[in-house]
Amino acid sequence: HARQTSPKSYAFFSTEMTLRASERLRLETALRHAVDRGEFVLFYQPKVEADTGRVEGAEALIRWMHPEWGIVPPDRFIPALEEGDLIHPVGEWVLREACAACVRIHAHGHADMRIAVNISPKQFLERDVVTLVRDTLDETGLPPAFLELEITEALLVQDVERVAGILAQLKKLGVTLAVDDFGTGYSSLRYLAEFPLDTLKIDRAFIVDVEHDRKSAAITTMVQSMAHTMGLHVVAEGVENDAQIDFLRNLGCVTVQGYYYSRPLPEDQFLRWLDAHPAPTQPSPNTCDH
Ligand code: C2E
Ligand code: MG
Ligand code: MG
Numbered sequence: 493h494a495r496q497t498s499p500k501s502y503a504f505f506s507t508e509m510t511l512r513a514s515e516r517l518r519l520e521t522a523l524r525h526a527v528d529r530g531e532f533v534l535f536y537q538p539k540v541e542a543d544t545g546r547v548e549g550a551e552a553l554i555r556w557m558h559p560e561w562g563i564v565p566p567d568r569f570i571p572a573l574e575e576g577d578l579i580h581p582v583g584e585w586v587l588r589e590a591c592a593a594c595v596r597i598h599a600h601g602h603a604d605m606r607i608a609v610n611i612s613p614k615q616f617l618e619r620d621v622v623t624l625v626r627d628t629l630d631e632t633g634l635p636p637a638f639l640e641l642e643i644t645e646a647l648l649v650q651d652v653e654r655v656a657g658i659l660a661q662l663k664k665l666g667v668t669l670a671v672d673d674f675g676t677g678y679s680s681l682r683y684l685a686e687f688p689l690d691t692l693k694i695d696r697a698f699i700v701d702v703e704h705d706r707k708s709a710a711i712t713t714m715v716q717s718m719a720h721t722m723g724l725h726v727v728a729e730g731v732e733n734d735a736q737i738d739f740l741r742n743l744g745c746v747t748v749q750g751y752y753y754s755r756p757l758p759e760d761q762f763l764r765w766l767d768a769h770p771a772p773t774q775p776s777p778n779t780c781d782h
């Protein structure tokens with residue numbers, strides 16, 4: 493009786509399949525036009541040292557300004573870009589635009605701001621990302637030390653030797669490397685010893701209940717302590733309230749990113765936010781020598 497399917501449920505299934513396929517096609521077509529028409533923009537979200545209040549820089553986050561649909565968030569279209577080849581032209585545009593924006597931010601009087609850019613695993617595996625980064629830095633005039641590349645654990649479980657080689661070459665250029673959404677992937681902790689990383693970004697999933705949940709608090713404390721011992725920098729993602737910021741300030745040597753300080757902003761608003769953000773009143777009480 494397992495083969496019995498009611499006509500109704502079959503019809504529903506098939507309609508849904510058709511709908512999904514046609515929707516996907518519509519999205520792909522719209523994305524191809526978006527690339528040609530330049531409908532993407534970058535928003536910038538500040539990264540702030542929890543204990544001193546010093547702004548360290550910003551993460552560049554892509555948005556799609558669709559003429560009818562309005563602002564489309566990246567989770568809605570990055571996977572579709574990654575399915576095809578469109579992630580390459582878009583990823584190249586993001587890198588160039590973010591580096592150029594960082595140069596403009598420096599010229600605006602914030603000469604120590606760094607910029608972080610998300611790089612999709614496909615950009616490492618299917619293109620020469622080292623040449624891309626080197627050429628982009630040359631073209632925009634951004635000194636490499638101001639650029640951080642955010643990678644995901646998904647990249648670190650690929651061909652380990654090849655990926656380690658690429659990351660080592662990127663480090664040689666003088667850029668820094670961060671692991672995004674740390675703690676949510678399926679890779680082992682061993683990669684921390686195998687890859688030349690600089691920063692761990694603790695995923696928002698641990699920060700969201702860090703003040704109520706002893707396990708999230710323990711994981712966050714453990715990651716900060718381990719990272720500090722290894723000479724890695726720590727960023728806490730998705731910090732929204734006073735209790736979370738208090739917890740992280742007590743840990744020491746943590747950079748925070750989240751709505752607590754600011755949502756991601758268009759470039760002009762980000763510059764105004766920087767202008768208005770008070771300079772730190774005290775030097776760092778801890779020696780964060782990394
Ligand atoms: P991500 O790199 O982990 O970026 C952090 C995300 O968390 C951003 O979402 C940001 O707006 C959001 N966020 C920051 N603070 C808070 C907070 O306090 N509360 C909450 N609820 N959310 C917060 P966004 O901009 O929608 O980006 C989502 C993801 O899309 C990014 O996650 C990243 O994986 C991807 N992405 C964004 N821009 C790019 C890009 O240029 N290239 C690639 N390959 N991926 C990108
Ligand atoms: Mg990121
Ligand atoms: Mg993240």
Ligand code: MG
Nearest residue numbers: 673695696729
């Ligand atoms: Mg995240």
